[in-house]
Amino acid sequence: MTQSRLLSVLVDNKPGVLQRVASMIRRRGFNIDSLSVGPTDDDTISRMTITVHVGRQQAEQATKQLAKLIDVITIDDITGLRNVAHELVLVRMHAPPGERTELLNLVDIFRGRIVDVAASSVIIEVTGSAEKIDNFIELMRPYGIKELARSGVVALVRGDQARIRLMDFAIDGDEPQTEPSRVAGVAGDTTGTV
Amino acid sequence: MLTGAQIALESLIREGVDTIFGYPGGANLWLYRYLPDYPALHHVLVRHEQGGAHAADGYARSKRGSVGVVFATSGPGALNLVTGLATAYMDSVPVVAITGQVPSTAIGTDSFQESDVIGSTMSVVKHSYLITRVEDIAPTIQEAFHIARTGRPGPVLIDFPKDLQAAVSVFNYPETPVRRRSYPAPPRPDPAKLRQIAELIKGAKRPVILAGRGVLIARAEEELAELAHQAHIPVGWTLLGTGAFPVTDPMALQMVGFMGAGYTNKAVCEADVLIMIGMRCDDRVTTRLDSFAPRVEHLVHIDIDPAEIGKNVVPHVSVVADAKVALRELNLLVEPKREHQWLTQIDQWKEEHPVRFTNHSGLLQPQQVLEEMYSRCEDEAIVLADVGQNQIWAALWFNYSKPGLFLNSGGTGTMGYAFPASMGAKLANPHKTVFCVTGEGGFVMNMQEMATMVENNIDVNVIILNNSSLGMVRQFQDDFYDGVRSAVDLTFTPDFVKLGDAFGMKAMSTDRVEDVGRMLDEAMAHKGPVLLNFNIDPNANVYPIVPLGKGMLDFVEAS
Numbered sequence: 001m002t003q004s005r006l007l008s009v010l011v012d013n014k015p016g017v018l019q020r021v022a023s024m025i026r027r028r029g030f031n032i033d034s035l036s037v038g039p040t041d042d043d044t045i046s047r048m049t050i051t052v053h054v055g056r057q058q059a060e061q062a063t064k065q066l067a068k069l070i071d072v073i074t075i076d077d078i079t080g081l082r083n084v085a086h087e088l089v090l091v092r093m094h095a096p097p098g099e100r101t102e103l104l105n106l107v108d109i110f111r112g113r114i115v116d117v118a119a120s121s122v123i124i125e126v127t128g129s130a131e132k133i134d135n136f137i138e139l140m141r142p143y144g145i146k147e148l149a150r151s152g153v154v155a156l157v158r159g160d161q162a163r164i165r166l167m168d169f170a171i172d173g174d175e176p177q178t179e180p181s182r183v184a185g186v187a188g189d190t191t192g193t194v
Numbered sequence: 195m196l197t198g199a200q201i202a203l204e205s206l207i208r209e210g211v212d213t214i215f216g217y218p219g220g221a222n223l224w225l226y227r228y229l230p231d232y233p234a235l236h237h238v239l240v241r242h243e244q245g246g247a248h249a250a251d252g253y254a255r256s257k258r259g260s261v262g263v264v265f266a267t268s269g270p271g272a273l274n275l276v277t278g279l280a281t282a283y284m285d286s287v288p289v290v291a292i293t294g295q296v297p298s299t300a301i302g303t304d305s306f307q308e309s310d311v312i313g314s315t316m317s318v319v320k321h322s323y324l325i326t327r328v329e330d331i332a333p334t335i336q337e338a339f340h341i342a343r344t345g346r347p348g349p350v351l352i353d354f355p356k357d358l359q360a361a362v363s364v365f366n367y368p369e370t371p372v373r374r375r376s377y378p379a380p381p382r383p384d385p386a387k388l389r390q391i392a393e394l395i396k397g398a399k400r401p402v403i404l405a406g407r408g409v410l411i412a413r414a415e416e417e418l419a420e421l422a423h424q425a426h427i428p429v430g431w432t433l434l435g436t437g438a439f440p441v442t443d444p445m446a447l448q449m450v451g452f453m454g455a456g457y458t459n460k461a462v463c464e465a466d467v468l469i470m471i472g473m474r475c476d477d478r479v480t481t482r483l484d485s486f487a488p489r490v491e492h493l494v495h496i497d498i499d500p501a502e503i504g505k506n507v508v509p510h511v512s513v514v515a516d517a518k519v520a521l522r523e524l525n526l527l528v529e530p531k532r533e534h535q536w537l538t539q540i541d542q543w544k545e546e547h548p549v550r551f552t553n554h555s556g557l558l559q560p561q562q563v564l565e566e567m568y569s570r571c572e573d574e575a576i577v578l579a580d581v582g583q584n585q586i587w588a589a590l591w592f593n594y595s596k597p598g599l600f601l602n603s604g605g606t607g608t609m610g611y612a613f614p615a616s617m618g619a620k621l622a623n624p625h626k627t628v629f630c631v632t633g634e635g636g637f638v639m640n641m642q643e644m645a646t647m648v649e650n651n652i653d654v655n656v657i658i659l660n661n662s663s664l665g666m667v668r669q670f671q672d673d674f675y676d677g678v679r680s681a682v683d684l685t686f687t688p689d690f691v692k693l694g695d696a697f698g699m700k701a702m703s704t705d706r707v708e709d710v711g712r713m714l715d716e717a718m719a720h721k722g723p724v725l726l727n728f729n730i731d732p733n734a735n736v737y738p739i740v741p742l743g744k745g746m747l748d749f750v751e752a753s
Binding site for chain 1: 312374
């Protein structure tokens with residue numbers, strides 16, 4: 001049985017990292033549903049949020065193989081945790097001046113906003129869970145979607161504590177930790193039955 | 195102030211490099227311009243970059259702790275390294291490849307001999323670098339060597355644009371060791387897990403150890419022997435683990451798996467506690483996965499690579515650590531014990547399923563050649579084998595009474611590996627006898643290195659087990675593909691004596707068993723490379739073998 005796993009990966013902000021990560025996932029036969037990458041508050045570190053479609057044991061392989069890449073600092077499988085996992089969608093809607101009111105009501109319900117207005121169309125921006133975005137797009141269809149751009153998921157776990165403290169991986173810190181803390185979420189040591 | 199090329203060469207010396215296998219070309223000419231200025235770096239001009247990569251691999255495997263180094267130019271030169279890098283990657287061999295690249299200003303313009311080397315090699319290296327600033331050269335080389343040789347070793351590639359080889363900078367080799375937050379040191383073995391394993395050993399009625407190449411990489415042979423002797427646990431090994439445990443030891447089993455000894459497979463299938471150390475547990479070990487160790491109650495896996503734990507077989511207890519450290523600490527906890535009944539059972543299986551060959555044809559058998567060869571190894575010689583039947587015969591007839599080096603391309607199964615790799619092994623171990631066992635198919639795949647062998651008078655004894663066919667493929671076709679022989683006939687192979695003559699390499703040939711010993715003696719007495727061609731029984735097969743799709747206990751033996 002396959003499932004979607006949500007992986008939050010911190011990587012060194014170096015050229016080629018995205019290719020290494022994507023190439024490894026492809027080579028091991030896993031499927032990427034979505035991948036987003038951007039810098040963090042520390043500009044030497046980027047965060048990748050990856051949704052992969054894999055089986056249970058494959059998920060563990062995927063995280064371990066990712067953790068092995070030299071540029072990967074930590075990998076955290078946050079599937080099923082209390083997450084904020086959001087996407088962003090921009091939709092250019094057919095909207096001549098007389099027909100905008102109904103559309104704007106729907107945008108309000110989804111807590112979206114109009115970010116561009118032209119003679120006969122508007123661009124709407126909505127953020128939220130993948131499911132919310134899916135629903136919004138379905139509702140927009142009858143009104144005439146002219147163009148659509150959708151981001152991948154970015155996610156953080158809810159609560160006070162950072163899941164991973166970057167300082168734990170500071171280059172001049174003490175010798176780090178054992179393997180499991182590099183692979184959070186999924187245990188680094190496997191136990192089970194043959 | 196030094197040029198980038200000089201900085202690179204200085205850095206190699208700082209990393210302890212003494213030998214470089216390489217091939218020059220347009221994009222690495224600045225490196226070659228300055229190479230003669232560094233007599234401490236012995237450059238061996240190979241005749242094909244693939245040979246260079248395998249030679250660097252053979253150098254590193256045979257001189258543990260060292261890193262093999264290969265140079266190639268951009269484009270075709272670099273791409274010719276790919277198979278060699280893949281070979282090193284699968285078998286965890288520390289190699290650093292430095293490839294010339296077109297000038298950084300020309301990258302991406304499809305300039306002459308440009309190729310995306312980083313992209314082309316990404317899945318067959320542990321890590322790779324494109325140098326973009328002259329100041330980065332020394333720290334990059336330091337880090338590349340660190341990554342190649344530590345943790346689970348592997349090949350690292352440095353792509354070095356030509357303009358940066360010529361650029362000038364101050365040379366400062368980093369004095370502090372490499373620290374990367376994304377590359378921590380291997381973890382210490384978890385003491386609680388080790389205590390658990392010691393308890394499992396204590397309670398085991400039918401314990402078995404399987405040793406892989408990780409034991410050899412970690413140089414943990416003594417610790418392995420101590421564990422086996424302390425608790426009287428029989429030890430089998432993988433193809434790449436051959437040599438990690440003395441074959442003649444009373445606790446020794448043999449190679450396990452697809453073409454392993456019948457008694458090893460029986461022991462593994464009957465084991466209640468199975469301890470796998472430094473191995474990947476791949477399909478050549480397990481055969482059909484559900485047939486592997488069916489009675490095991492406690493499966494223990496010790497490996498330095500956490501990704502190997504649970505990849506193919508899910509253990510009950512696992513330890514992520516260096517094999518030597520883990521075994522040393524485990525040995526402090528293991529109590530002496532001896533399961534008489536189990537050892538008696540194993541001895542009985544050894545008698546019932548000996549590794550043996552039969553000779554129905556009266557023709558020269560490959561095992562006769564290998565027995566003569568191994569009788570001259572004195573437990574010391576480094577033996578390399580190529581891929582195919584010659585590889586399995588050489589592995590199963592390996593007979594050392596102490597740990598030794600048996601090198602082959604176990605993971606990728608690269609035909610043509612052994613001959614160039616044996617150059618590296620001999621140059622790394624000038625005082626050891628080196629035998630290269632190969633077939634006529636694999637030999638011709640890299641036979642251009644005969645020129646390198648002769649030029650440098652590299653004293654390797656090459657043994658060609660010549661059956662005028664791609665033997666392993668022929669055996670598979672005979673037994674598993676309806677008996678249709680297709681594209682396996684190698685009758686049109688060169689006359690190896692004349693070929694030796696053409697290259698200036700001493701060569702001899704026979705098909706008679708009486709000549710084997712004399713030819714081997716003559717080859718060993720000769721100070722330089724020798725090619726020995728043995729025309730063997732063309733129908734000689736590898737036994738035991740588990741038919742494709744069958745399980746561990748379905749092995750077929752010589753009849």
